[in-house]
Amino acid sequence: MDNQERHILRTRANVLKALAHPARLWMVGQLERGERCVCELVEGLDIDFSTVSKHLLVLKNAGIVEDDKRGKQVFYSLRIPCVMNFMHCVDAVLENAKLET
Amino acid sequence: MDNQERHILRTRANVLKALAHPARLWMVGQLERGERCVCELVEGLDIDFSTVSKHLLVLKNAGIVEDDKRGKQVFYSLRIPCVMNFMHCVDAVLENAKLET
DNA sequence: TGGTCAATTGGCATAATAACCAAACGACAG
DNA sequence: CTGTCGTTTGGTTATTATGCCAATTGACCA
Numbered sequence: 001m002d003n004q005e006r007h008i009l010r011t012r013a014n015v016l017k018a019l020a021h022p023a024r025l026w027m028v029g030q031l032e033r034g035e036r037c038v039c040e041l042v043e044g045l046d047i048d049f050s051t052v053s054k055h056l057l058v059l060k061n062a063g064i065v066e067d068d069k070r071g072k073q074v075f076y077s078l079r080i081p082c083v084m085n086f087m088h089c090v091d092a093v094l095e096n097a098k099l100e101t
Numbered sequence: 102m103d104n105q106e107r108h109i110l111r112t113r114a115n116v117l118k119a120l121a122h123p124a125r126l127w128m129v130g131q132l133e134r135g136e137r138c139v140c141e142l143v144e145g146l147d148i149d150f151s152t153v154s155k156h157l158l159v160l161k162n163a164g165i166v167e168d169d170k171r172g173k174q175v176f177y178s179l180r181i182p183c184v185m186n187f188m189h190c191v192d193a194v195l196e197n198a199k200l201e202t
Numbered sequence: 203t204g205g206t207c208a209a210t211t212g213g214c215a216t217a218a219t220a221a222c223c224a225a226a227c228g229a230c231a232g
Numbered sequence: 233c234t235g236t237c238g239t240t241t242g243g244t245t246a247t248t249a250t251g252c253c254a255a256t257t258g259a260c261c262a
């Protein structure tokens with residue numbers, strides 16, 4: 001395993017890590033249907049405004065979402081619409097896990 | 102967001118979290134090419150035997166791999182061959198992130 | 203200029219992860 | 233039975249993640 005492979009693995013893991021949280025997964029699901037301001041996301045989740053803001057920062061740093069400040073609000077949207085596509089594969093993992101246990 | 106949705110989000114996040122580590126991502130990549138015993142994986146990664154074993158436990162608990170004890174060795178294999186399919190989508194995230202920065 | 207609303211930042215407490223070493227365990231060989 | 237090999241478990245420590253509260257920033261309105 002050379003340095004380049006190591007680097008690729010690290011960056012891939014970062015993207016996955018950014019998605020690996022229920023609240024962030026939910027947000028991404030919402031954003032799939034269109035942009036949302038932070039306050040809309042706070043309403044849906046039942047957690048602190050600041051916590052939502054930090055989750056969004058994680059997604060932004062991973063390159064998954066982008067933000068757009070318009071007036072007093074900040075709107076977030078998906079940079080990669082396909083991002084949730086593979087969730088079906090994740091669900092396949094879960095299905096399979098259930099069957100064999 | 103009802104309890105069922107909450108539950109789905111949590112289990113999905115668990116699968117993603119299990120994959121969200123460079124060493125585990127590498128192992129899954131290896132297992133895509135066929136089963137491997139723990140010692141083979143230890144050789145490829147440069148980390149402790151016990152650490153590898155624990156990583157494999159994480160993958161197993163997430164339903165991603167299964168183990169098969171044969172003689173003195175334990176062989177791990179993928180339960181979901183498609184598991185790495187979506188890595189192309191992850192890479193798309195990375196590509197896009199690079200372009201716009 | 204003040205006030206207010208939307209959002210981010212800093213700080214802190216708590217929990218979860220990751221890695222190592224040492225010890226234990228199960229299968230097999232002698 | 234004893235020793236050894238491959239693996240897992242337990243324990244410890246360092247690092248990172250999460251979530252709340254309080255304080256700050258920025259845009260807009262009166």
